[in-house]
Every structure is written in structure tokens, then in C-alpha cells.
Amino acid sequence: MVPFDLLVAGCIAYVILLFAVAFVAERRARSGRGGWLRSPWVYTLSLSVYCTAWTFYGAVGFAARSGLEFATIYMGPTLIMVGWWWILRKLVRIGRTQRVTSIADLISSRYGKSNLLGVIVTLLAVVGTAPYIALQLQSVTLSFGVFAAASPQGWALPDQGVTAIWVAAGLALFTILFGTRNLDANERHHGVVIAIALEAVVKLVALFGVGAFVVWGVAGGVGDVLAKIEASPIADWPLQPGRWIGLTFLSAAALLTLPRMFQVLVVENADERHLATAGWAFPLYLLAMSLFVVPIAVVGLERMPAGSNPDLFVLTLPLSEGNGGLAILAFLGGFSSATSMVIVAAIALATMVSNHIVTPLWLSLRAGGARAAGDVRGLVLTARRLSIGVVLALGYGYYSLSGGSEALAAIGLIAFVGLAQILPAMLGGIFWRGATRVGAGAGLVTGFALWLYTLFLPSFGSSGLISAEVLVEGPFGWGWLRPQALFGIEGIDPLMHAMIWSLALNTAAFLIGSLLSFPEPLERMQGAAFVHVFDQSRGTRGWSRGGAEPEGLLVMAQGILGGEEAQRFFQAAAVEQGKAGFLPDTTPDFIDRLERRLAGAVGSATAHAMIAQFAEGAAVSVQDLMAVASEAQQIKEYSAQLEAKSEELARTARQLREVNDKLTDLSVQKDAFLSQISHELRTPMTSIRAFSEILMEPDLPEPMRAKYAEIIHEEAIRLTRLLDDLLDLSVLENRKAQLTVQVANLHDLIERAITSASSTRPDRDFTFHRDLPTEHMAVYTDTDRLVQVFINLVSNARKYCDADHPELTIRVRRAGARVEVDFVDNGSGIPKKSQSIIFEKFSRLTDTSRAGGAGLGLAICREIMANLGGTIEYLPGQGGAAFRVSLPVRRGLTRAA
Amino acid sequence: MTLPDAGTGRRGDRRPPVFLARRSYRRRRMMDACRMLPILGAALWMIPILWHPADTAADDTAPGIVYLFAVWIVLVALAAALSRGLTRALEDGEDEGG
Numbered sequence: 001m002v003p004f005d006l007l008v009a010g011c012i013a014y015v016i017l018l019f020a021v022a023f024v025a026e027r028r029a030r031s032g033r034g035g036w037l038r039s040p041w042v043y044t045l046s047l048s049v050y051c052t053a054w055t056f057y058g059a060v061g062f063a064a065r066s067g068l069e070f071a072t073i074y075m076g077p078t079l080i081m082v083g084w085w086w087i088l089r090k091l092v093r094i095g096r097t098q099r100v101t102s103i104a105d106l107i108s109s110r111y112g113k114s115n116l117l118g119v120i121v122t123l124l125a126v127v128g129t130a131p132y133i134a135l136q137l138q139s140v141t142l143s144f145g146v147f148a149a150a151s152p153q154g155w156a157l158p159d160q161g162v163t164a165i166w167v168a169a170g171l172a173l174f175t176i177l178f179g180t181r182n183l184d185a186n187e188r189h190h191g192v193v194i195a196i197a198l199e200a201v202v203k204l205v206a207l208f209g210v211g212a213f214v215v216w217g218v219a220g221g222v223g224d225v226l227a228k229i230e231a232s233p234i235a236d237w238p239l240q241p242g243r244w245i246g247l248t249f250l251s252a253a254a255l256l257t258l259p260r261m262f263q264v265l266v267v268e269n270a271d272e273r274h275l276a277t278a279g280w281a282f283p284l285y286l287l288a289m290s291l292f293v294v295p296i297a298v299v300g301l302e303r304m305p306a307g308s309n310p311d312l313f314v315l316t317l318p319l320s321e322g323n324g325g326l327a328i329l330a331f332l333g334g335f336s337s338a339t340s341m342v343i344v345a346a347i348a349l350a351t352m353v354s355n356h357i358v359t360p361l362w363l364s365l366r367a368g369g370a371r372a373a374g375d376v377r378g379l380v381l382t383a384r385r386l387s388i389g390v391v392l393a394l395g396y397g398y399y400s401l402s403g404g405s406e407a408l409a410a411i412g413l414i415a416f417v418g419l420a421q422i423l424p425a426m427l428g429g430i431f432w433r434g435a436t437r438v439g440a441g442a443g444l445v446t447g448f449a450l451w452l453y454t455l456f457l458p459s460f461g462s463s464g465l466i467s468a469e470v471l472v473e474g475p476f477g478w479g480w481l482r483p484q485a486l487f488g489i490e491g492i493d494p495l496m497h498a499m500i501w502s503l504a505l506n507t508a509a510f511l512i513g514s515l516l517s518f519p520e521p522l523e524r525m526q527g528a529a530f531v532h533v534f535d536q537s538r539g540t541r542g543w544s545r546g547g548a549e550p551e552g553l554l555v556m557a558q559g560i561l562g563g564e565e566a567q568r569f570f571q572a573a574a575v576e577q578g579k580a581g582f583l584p585d586t587t588p589d590f591i592d593r594l595e596r597r598l599a600g601a602v603g604s605a606t607a608h609a610m611i612a613q614f615a616e617g618a619a620v621s622v623q624d625l626m627a628v629a630s631e632a633q634q635i636k637e638y639s640a641q642l643e644a645k646s647e648e649l650a651r652t653a654r655q656l657r658e659v660n661d662k663l664t665d666l667s668v669q670k671d672a673f674l675s676q677i678s679h680e681l682r683t684p685m686t687s688i689r690a691f692s693e694i695l696m697e698p699d700l701p702e703p704m705r706a707k708y709a710e711i712i713h714e715e716a717i718r719l720t721r722l723l724d725d726l727l728d729l730s731v732l733e734n735r736k737a738q739l740t741v742q743v744a745n746l747h748d749l750i751e752r753a754i755t756s757a758s759s760t761r762p763d764r765d766f767t768f769h770r771d772l773p774t775e776h777m778a779v780y781t782d783t784d785r786l787v788q789v790f791i792n793l794v795s796n797a798r799k800y801c802d803a804d805h806p807e808l809t810i811r812v813r814r815a816g817a818r819v820e821v822d823f824v825d826n827g828s829g830i831p832k833k834s835q836s837i838i839f840e841k842f843s844r845l846t847d848t849s850r851a852g853g854a855g856l857g858l859a860i861c862r863e864i865m866a867n868l869g870g871t872i873e874y875l876p877g878q879g880g881a882a883f884r885v886s887l888p889v890r891r892g893l894t895r896a897a
Numbered sequence: 898m899t900l901p902d903a904g905t906g907r908r909g910d911r912r913p914p915v916f917l918a919r920r921s922y923r924r925r926r927m928m929d930a931c932r933m934l935p936i937l938g939a940a941l942w943m944i945p946i947l948w949h950p951a952d953t954a955a956d957d958t959a960p961g962i963v964y965l966f967a968v969w970i971v972l973v974a975l976a977a978a979l980s981r982g983l984t985r986a987l988e989d990g991e992d993e994g995g
Contacts, residue, residue: 078972
């Protein structure tokens with residue numbers, strides 16, 4: 001016997017190893033050294049979440065009860081995988097182009113981004129998966145019990161509830177830690193995937209170990225095992241054709257529709273080519289997993305005392321043969337099977353619940369909807385974390401309610417039938433353009449209801465939600481509605497009965513609903529995009545006209561993607577359009593790309609609804625549909641090209657107009673500046689002249705003389721400063737400035753700038769928000785010049801911020817080899833029309849001269865930053881005037897010399 | 898549909914004529930083969946139904962195991978043989994939908 005403490009210690013060590021592996025993988029992936037994390041082998045191994053504890057322990061029990069039928073559970077997935085070119089490749093491609101986050105999102109996105117369908121699929125998935133999670137908890141507690149109890153086949157578990165709670169809590173912690181690191185579904189959960197892959201290896205090694213031990217250790221080799229099979233109770237093969245075909249079909253459907261399988265197959269897929277490897281390697285894995293199932297079952301039936309639970313032969317056989325080490329390995333294998341399933345299922349379900357239920361609910365409850373969305377990112381992540389907890393709590397609740405009864409063992413296949421209800425809508429959606437939302441909804445609801453009525457509720461037994469009376473006589477005594485003999489057809493295996501009726505009526509409702517209803521424009525666009533996903537010449541766009549206000553979109557995107565990410569996305573789009581800054585033209589193409597980017601985070605339905613708030617009236621029109629639906633494709637394409645060209649021309653014209661406006665503005669400003677500078681020069685000159693004339697008076701009292709001399713002195717300083725600025729600017733512009741490059745702490749520089757700028761309008765009470773730890777960063781640059789830029793920005797904020805309680809937020813961030821320093825105040829910001837000219841010389845937004853400068857400050861800043869190899873930009877959408885100073889951490893020495 | 902290649906189809910040259918569509922034609926058939934694999938597998942795995950193992954007196958489990966796993970190995974081998982060519986097709990972007 002293995003000491004129980006040793007087992008617990010081994011188990012904890014294994015869990016720590018999993019955490020460590022996941023942590024290291026996340027670290028490596030983040031630092032860009034994780035190439036091997038994206039290998040096809042890791043992908044193949046991650047698919048092994050298909051093999052849960054139910055298949056690890058249960059397959060042997062299944063074989064011991066009904067012989068070879070257990071193999072059907074592996075045959076279906078094998079058939080789908082070897083034919084990957086057919087369905088899986090299409091799913092993966094759709095998943096990538098549409099940035100699908102879950103199976104509920106796939107269905108919702110295909111049928112016109114309908115959130116209602118997403119909710120139905122989510123509910124189905126939760127109802128079908130929670131008992132399945134309970135089954136995993138049960139298997140772990142049972143296997144603990146085997147070691148804990150005095151006799152190997154002990155069922156009386158001393159503290160099974162406590163074990164289950166610990167397991168569920170540990171799994172929740174792991175999943176929350178590594179499963180909700182990022183929001184975007186298309187950024188992979190490397191830590192989780194690599195841990196799953198490791199667990200896949202442990203599972204296989206454990207089952208192989210036990211199998212080899214049984215075949216060559218207990219029995220006398222392959223020949224002997226075959227002889228034992230001939231002599232065993234399962235020597236004859238009671239093949240039931242209906243179950244044989246039905247279970248194969250069911251397991252094939254499960255591979256496509258189980259939320260956890262969709263998660264690893266489609267969402268976590270990094271490269272379509274991995275499918276080519278997984279297409280044969282995963283069937284090989286399944287083959288290996290089932291190779292020793294029958295030998296273990298046969299030897300177990302022969303060796304173990306009558307009445308022992310065949311589901312636990314994998315554990316009890318090595319134990320009773322005195323091989324404790326192997327039993328621990330087998331235990332870890334079962335533990336791996338259970339935990340990997342629960343982790344992935346929890347992530348998949350949490351994504352669905354947060355994207356299809358919590359976020360839409362929250363957005364609709366808020367006044368102002370998406371326009372006032374704020375920090376959606378934090379909300380979704382919190383929702384996801386809570387959902388993981390809720391999903392595991394549901395699993396635990398189900399487990400403790402059912403009391404670890406044997407009824408749980410059947411839940412695996414019951415869940416398969418439930419989730420297979422998604423199959424008609426899914427396959428119809430990717431292969432048939434005529435499938436509509438009404439059809440899909442009707443099919444899903446019909447299938448879901450029938451599954452509940454004929455299989456799920458009766459599975460609780462006669463004491464459950466459906467009474468024995470209803471089971472025998474039907475509701476209200478209507479015999480033709482008996483849950484396990486619908487329409488009076490009796491004598492079918494209950495599972496097959498439920499599967500046939502639910503799927504048949506589901507498909508019928510789906511087809512009839514689709515044929516009779518008329519799809520909306522968006523639905524037809526999405527239908528074409530899904531069915532013709534490989535046909536890239538047909539561009540499908542969800543938005544026909546642009547014109548949404550870019551700044552609002554940026555604010556919203558920042559709330560979802562995070563500031564940095566959204567700004568990078570907008571900036572890249574602007575650069576692509578040949579514009580500087582952060583605000584691209586909102587072309588239909590850009591809006592479409594933005595929507596997909598957001599869909600990767602919050603699901604297509606929510607993303608669409610949020611964008612629609614900004615691009616109202618710009619959604620798909622009937623005319624746009626013509627281009628997709630019409631058969632005269634060539635003509636359409638030609639006209640589409642023409643249209644694209646004219647749009648391009650219009651955009652260029654708009655850009656030219658913008659430049660022209662800017663030039664005109666500048667010229668006006670220049671004239672204004674000339675008069676301004678003459679004025680600026682003349683005012684001090686006039687007073688200098690006047691006062692020096694007075695000074696020439698011989699009998700002036702001494703105090704007066706001193707006062708006038710001081711005025712002359714001040715005016716002279718003002719003049720010098722103005723001339724200095726002009727000189728400085730011209731030197732900087734010609735790149736002839738002498739730079740003194742040295743190392744300094746960025747924190748000290750900011751501190752210096754704030755102190756120096758405090759003399760500007762010292763009467764104002766100014767609040768600074770800073771994150772001091774991030775500021776401590778060494779920079780190698782001309783520190784005096786950099787401080788000059790900072791002083792300018794801070795004193796500008798002090799001068800112009802028009803808030804009652806002015807505040808300035810300073811954020812420092814390292815972005816690769818560059819440092820970004822943001823200065824954001826809480827005033828009303830700079831109007832859009834002025835944003836493009838503030839860095840020009842002589843520009844001034846207020847015509848008052850209270851600023852005391854000549855409008856050269858920001859122009860000098862820009863030139864300084866250019867000399868330092870950096871940039872300074874206006875950052876829109878931050879709720880006030882915001883400037884971003886970006887500079888290299890280490891300025892190139894060649895130019896500094 | 899093949900067209901004889903005028904340039905390289907010299908008499909006595911054992912090499913097959915080089916023409917552009919040949920490789921992509923092969924690849925298309927490989928895609929077809931990959932799509933057919935599940936049908937082949939399903940057909941082979943359903944054959945035991947015809948044996949009526951439940952009705953016959955003989956013990957069928959042992960030969961059944963051997964048969965099931967033999968089909969399995971054949972499927973894996975065929976899929977592995979196709980995977981290389983199909984990976985290349987994916988890399989070259991030759992993925993028509995139909």
C-alpha cells in the first residue's frame with residue numbers, strides 16, 4: 001500500500017510543477033522566445049483534453065461492461081481528424097478571419113451577430129458542462145478514496161467533500177491565473193496550453209505504464225492476453241448496430257461542438273498547418289490511449305474480487321499487484337485528465353458567459369450605452385474571473401447534490417448529446433448560405449428542449465425532477481409523450497432514443513425555419529463570409545460608409561483593448577493611410593477591421609453593437625448586399641473597383657484639402673506673427689527708449705532712477721529671451737544643436753521640470769498624479785534639453801488647463817527600446833481643428849498675450865525631440881490635453897558626438 | 898485536361914513532361930483523398946455490423962480488437978502520408994474552398 005501522505009505530497013508536487021511550467025511558458029512567450037510553444041506537437045497534445053477522467057478511468061469500465069463499444073468514443077474524433085481538410089480547416093480559417101472567441105460566438109457571428117443565439121448556446125454549454133465538471137471532481141475524489149480507504153475498492157470516503165472543494169478551488173486558481181491574462185481570444189493562453197500538453201504526456205505515459213505492466217507483468221504477453229480475452233466474460237461481442245453507429249457519430253459531433261474542444265481546436269490554434277500534423281498525430285494518440293483498455297479490463301475482471309468497481313481498475317490493479325509506484329503514476333494520469341478538462345472547459349465557458357451574458361447586460365443597463373462605456377476591459381476580465389469561479393462552483397454544487405452517485409458516470413454521453421444540438425446550426429452555417437438566424441434559433445431551442453426532456457432530466461432518476469409516474473405514463477397521462485418513448489415508439493436504448501429524436505427534430509426545425517424565413521442584410525453578409533471563407537476575392541464588409549468620429553472610436557477602443565494597444569492599432573491604421581498622428585480616416589475598411597479586433601476581445605455581437613453606436617446609419621444596406629448576392633460578379637467587382645478608386649481619390653482630395661487648409665492657416669499665422677513680433681519687439685523697445693530718456697534727466701531722485709533702470713533691465717531681458725528663442729529654434733531646425741549626452745534618472749528629470757515650472761502661475765493649486773516606481777529608469781540623452789521639453793509641457797498645462805481643479809497625470813512607460821512619457825491634464829483639451837497646427841511655429845490657440853510667449857514653445861519642443869531622436873505628439877481621446885513624448889532609451893552615439 | 902509541353906517533351910527523355918498544372922492537379926487530388934478518408938474509415942469500421950457478432954456463437958472480441966486497430970493504423974498512416982503535401986498546399990495558399 002502507498003502511504004496516503006506520500007500520495008498527497010506527490011500530488012501537490014505535481015500541481016506545483018504544472019504552475020511552474022505554465023508560468024515559465026507565459027514568461028517565455030511574453031519575451032518572444034516561445035517559438036516552440038507554437039509547435040504542431042504542442043497543439044496536438046493540447047487536443048487531448050478530449051480524453052477526460054471519464055475516458056481515462058471510465059473506458060476500462062465501459063469495456064468491462066460492454067466490450068469493444070468503448071472504442072466508438074475514440075473512433076468518431078479519429079474520423080473527423082483524418083478528414084481535417086473538410087470541416088476543421090474551414091472552422092479554423094473562419095475562427096481566425098472572424099476572430100471567434102468561443103463556439104457561442106461562432107454561431108452568434110454567423111447568424112447576423114445575434115446575441116440571442118449566443119445566449120442560447122451559452123446556456124446549453126453551461127447546462128451540459130457543469131455535470132461533466134462534477135464527474136471530473138468525482139473521479140479525483142474516488143481515486144483519492146482508493147488510496148485512503150483501507151481496502152483498495154473502498155467506496156466509503158472519509159472526506160470526499162473536502163477533497164472535491166480543494167480540487168475545485170485549486171483549479172479555479174490555476175484557471176484564473178493563467179486563463180484570464182489577456183482579453184483577446186486570439187492571443188493564446190500559452191501557459192494553459194503548455195500545462196495541458198504536459199498533462200497529455202502524463203496521461204499517455206500512465207495508461208501505457210499500467211497497460212504494459214498488465215500485459216507483460218501480470219499476464220504473459222500479447223498471446224496470453226488474447227487467450228485471456230477469449231476466456232473472459234466479454235469474449236463475445238454484443239454489438240448493437242444502432243449504438244455502434246450512433247455512438248461513433250455522437251463522439252464525432254462532440255469533437256466539433258464541445259466548448260473545450262472548440263477552444264483548443266479553433267480558438268487556441270496558432271497556425272492552420274498544425275492541423276496537418278494533428279490530423280494524423282491526434283488519431284495516433286487516441287489509438288495509443290485505447291490500446292490497453294481491453295487488456296486492463298480483462299485482467300481486472302479476472303484478478304479483482306467480484307463486485308469491485310471496473311471504473312477504477314487502472315488504479316486498483318497495480319495496487320492489488322503490489323506496484324505502488326505505478327499506482328501513483330496512474331493516479332497522476334487520472335488527475336491530469338480531470339484537471340486539464342476542467343481548466344479548458346472553465347476558460348471556454350467563462351469566455352461565453354462574460355461575452356454573451358454579462359457584458360451585453362452591463363452595457364444595456366448603463367445609461368448612454370457604448371458611448372459612455374469606459375473601462376470595458378476591466379469589466380470583461382472581472383466577469384471572466386467570476387464566471388470561472390461560478391462554473392466551478394456549479395460543477396461542485398452538482399457533484400455534492402448528486403452525492404457522488406453512479407448516475408454521474410452516465411453524464412459523459414448525456415453531455416455529448418446535449419452539445420451535439422449545436423451541430424446542425426454549426427455545419428449548416430459554414431456550408432449553407434441559406435441557413436438563417438430564425439432556423440438556427442428554432443433548431444437549437446427544439447434540440448435543447450428535447451434533450452432536457454428525454455435525457456437530461458430523466459438522468460436524475462425517478463426521484464429527480466421528472467417523477468416515475470411521468471416516466472411510465474407520460475405527462476398528464478399522455479402516453480405518446482413519455483420521455484423515453486416519444487410518439488409511442490418503445491424499446492430503443494434511452495440514449496439513442498434521445499439522440500435520434502432531438503437531433504432529427506432539431507435539424508428539421510433548422511431547415512424549415514431557414515427555408516421559410518428571410519435573413520437580414522448583415523446575416524447574408526456573414527453567411528457569405530463564412531461559406532466562402534476561402535474565396536478571398538469576394539471582400540465582404542459589414543460597413544458601407546465610414547464617417548464615424550474617430551476620436552470617439554479611439555476612446556471606446558481604449559476602454560476595451562487598453563490604451564497602449566488601441567493607440568498602436570489606430571496609429572498603424574493612420575500610417576497606412578498616409579496620415580500622421582493617432583486618428584485615421586474612418587473608412588469602411590478601417591471600421592471593419594476595428595470591429596474584428598474588438599470582436600476578438602468581447603465577441604462579435606457586442607463589438608458590432610458598440611461600433612453601431614458610432615457608425616449609425618452606416619451599416620449594411622441593400623445595395624451593398626447586391627454586390628455579395630448577385631451572380632453577375634464580374635460587373636460588380638469592376639464597379640466595386642471603380643468605387644474603391646473613386647473613394648481613394650476622394651480620400652486623397654480630402655488629404656490635399658487638409659494640407660492646403662494647413663498651409664493657408666500657416667500663412668495667416670505667419671503674417672500674424674510678423675505683426676506680433678514687431679509688436680513684441682517694439683513694446684519693450686518703446687519703453688526702454690522712454691525710460692532711458694527720463695534717466696537722462698539730471699535731477700531725478702535716486703529711488704525713481706533705480707526703478708526705471710530696473711524696468712529697462714526687465715524689458716531688455718524679455719527682448720533677449722525672444723531673440724534667444726528664435727535663435728535656438730533656427731539652430732535646432734538646422735540640426736546644428738550641440739548636445740551634451742549623459743545618463744540620468746528619468747524620475748529626477750521630471751522632478752526638476754515640475755519644480756522649475758512651478759513658477760508659472762504659482763497662484764493655481766495644481767495636483768500631480770504620478771506613478772513613481774515606473775519613473776525610475778535610466779535614460780542616456782541630452783538631459784537639459786529633455787527637461788526643457790518637460791518644463792514646457794508642464795507649464796503649458798499650468799497655463800492653459802481650464803479645469804476648476806487642474807490636475808496633471810504623468811505616465812512613464814517602456815515600449816521596447818523607447819520610453820514614452822505621457823502628460824495628460826483634465827482640461828477641455830485642444831479642439832480637433834487645432835490639433836494639427838499646435839506644433840507649428842508662431843501658432844497660438846488663444847490670442848491673448850497672457851502666455852507671455854510668442855507661440856514658439858511647442859515648436860521648440862518638437863525640434864528638440866527630433867534632435868534627440870524622439871518625437872512629441874498630441875494624444876487625442878484622453879479626456880483633456882495630452883502629449884506623448886517618446887524617445888530612445890539610449891540615443892545613438894554617432895549623432896551625439 | 899493536360900496539354901503536351903512543346904519545350905521539354907523531347908523523345909527519349911524519360912522525365913515526365915513538365916507542365917504547370919501537374920503539381921496543383923496532384924494537390925487537388927490529395928485534398929480529395931483527405932476528404933475521403935473519413936468516409937473510408939467509417940465504412941471500414943461499420944463492417945463489423947455485418948458480422949452480426951451478437952448473434953453468432955463464436956467469440957468475436959479478440960479478432961474484433963485486431964480488426965479495429967488495424968483499420969485505425971491504416972487511417973493514421975494514410976493521414977500522415979497526405980499531411981506533408983497538404984501542408985505545402987497550405988503554405989502556397991492553394992486552398993480553394995470547393
